[in-house]
Amino acid sequence: MNYIEKKISTNKAMAILAKNGIHVNEKETAIILDFLYLMAKYYSVDPCSLDAESLRRYRTQEKW
Structure with a gap:
């Protein structure tokens, strides 16, 4: 996997x-970084769409 700009x-x-x-x-570090860059590439959540109610739904039960 080759990314143009690795941070x-x-x-x-x-x-x-x-x-x-x-x-x-x-x-091993290069493999971990490639995996994390891949996850970041396909993670698509619009930060503007996150409100208090949706954030509550995604919390784990331990935090309730």
Whole structure:
């Protein structure tokens, strides 16, 4: 997968993951980033359409 403009480098992603206790090598980090870019590409929610009621519907039951 090749994206024209990646906003984060693999080194920065590795540092963020390591800070959160996830230790991966450079190849694994590239796979994770490709997956996240793919998810972001296909995630289509219009932020203007989110109101208080729709946000309440998407919360987990633990927060009720």
